[in-house]
Amino acid sequence: xxxxxxxxxxxxxxxxxxxxxxxxxxxxxxxxxxxxxxxxxxxxxxxxxxxxxxxxxxxxxxxxxxxxxxxxxxxxxxxxxxxxxxxxxxxxxxxxxxxxxxxxxxxxxxxxxxxxxxxxxxx
Amino acid sequence: xxxxxxxxxxxxxxxxxxxxxxxxxxxxxxxxxxxxxxxxxxxxxxxxxxxxxxxxxxxxxxxxxxxxxxxxxxxxxxxxxxxxxxxxxxxxxxxxxxxxxxxxxxxxxxxxxxxxxxxxxxxxxxxxxxxxxxxxxxxxxxxxxxxxxxxxxxxxxxxxxxxx
Numbered sequence: 001x002x003x004x005x006x007x008x009x010x011x012x013x014x015x016x017x018x019x020x021x022x023x024x025x026x027x028x029x030x031x032x033x034x035x036x037x038x039x040x041x042x043x044x045x046x047x048x049x050x051x052x053x054x055x056x057x058x059x060x061x062x063x064x065x066x067x068x069x070x071x072x073x074x075x076x077x078x079x080x081x082x083x084x085x086x087x088x089x090x091x092x093x094x095x096x097x098x099x100x101x102x103x104x105x106x107x108x109x110x111x112x113x114x115x116x117x118x119x120x121x122x123x
Numbered sequence: 124x125x126x127x128x129x130x131x132x133x134x135x136x137x138x139x140x141x142x143x144x145x146x147x148x149x150x151x152x153x154x155x156x157x158x159x160x161x162x163x164x165x166x167x168x169x170x171x172x173x174x175x176x177x178x179x180x181x182x183x184x185x186x187x188x189x190x191x192x193x194x195x196x197x198x199x200x201x202x203x204x205x206x207x208x209x210x211x212x213x214x215x216x217x218x219x220x221x222x223x224x225x226x227x228x229x230x231x232x233x234x235x236x237x238x239x240x241x242x243x244x245x246x247x248x249x250x251x252x253x254x255x256x257x258x259x260x261x262x263x264x265x266x267x268x269x270x271x272x273x274x275x276x277x278x279x280x281x282x283x284x285x286x287x
Contacts, residue, residue, distance in 0.1 A: 012251060014222035017229065018145050020246030021277060022184055025141050028274040031134040038280075039133035042140045045156065046131065049163040 135180055137278065142180070144283050146187045150194060151221040162186040224287045232276070232285045238269040239276075 131139065143159035162183050165171045173182055233239045241261055261269065276282045 010219045010222040010226065013247060014225055015149055016247040016250035017226060017243060018149055019188075019250040020243050021145050021273075021282075022142055022188075023246060024270060024274050025138050025145075025277055026180060026184060027270075028138070028278060031137045031278045032275055033279065034133045034137055035280075036133070038140060039136040042136040042159070043131070043133075045159060046136070046163060049160065049167050052164075 131179060138180055139183060141277055141280070141283065142184050143187060145277075146184075146191055148221075148225055148286060149191050150198075151217060153191075153194075158187055158190065159183070161190055165190075221287070228286050229282070232282055233273075236269070236272060238265050239273045242266060242269045242273060 139159065140155070143155040143162070147153045147155040147158045165186050166173065166179075166182055171182070171186055229243065230240065233243075238261055245261075
């Protein structure tokens, strides 16, 4: 009788036995009778993973690819020079309509153009 | 790069389950679904190379093997680092006891079929690098017949149900 429960190390022997059983499973021509429930159980696991991968791939296609830096190319036309007292602030988005709603039809001057001392004062 | 997954047949799916069940029994406390899920994840996200011509089953089996070996090493390292030596000794004893029980269960299951036991022992010895004493050699015909009986018992799930 072959004893494979003893020597050398039990955990190593168990691992080797798993390898042996695995080889039999991989080498088996076909499963004799398939339980559809069992096959379905594993199929669901595979499907979950493939679906997750598909979602992941879609998201990756939208993301910027790593390692490729966008090139900064100079404009063909030179930028217009700043002149005078042009404010660096963006133009106010308010139009006459909104001023009219505030009770005046004239656009309000920016506060630093009314009195330079006001703008110099720390807030 | 994600890989294109061929549709596995029902037979492949059942075999995949058996492989995961056996492999998960290498470490006490590991669930086969968890192991298979992790292996599938690694296979499908392309983090593991899939060589040309290798069947899906072999690929997943290889990934599960390396996952288990990695986990076993991790546990060993953790046990070595742990100050409480009793804990690591207890964990090692636990793994050894689990392995012994599984081996004993196989021996008990095939108690009436010495050819199958001889086949398993011979195959396991090959994986151990030829360690252990020599077993009586089976003739080719008896070996093939034993392999078929073993495969049937595994694939029908009879052996798996018997294992602790």
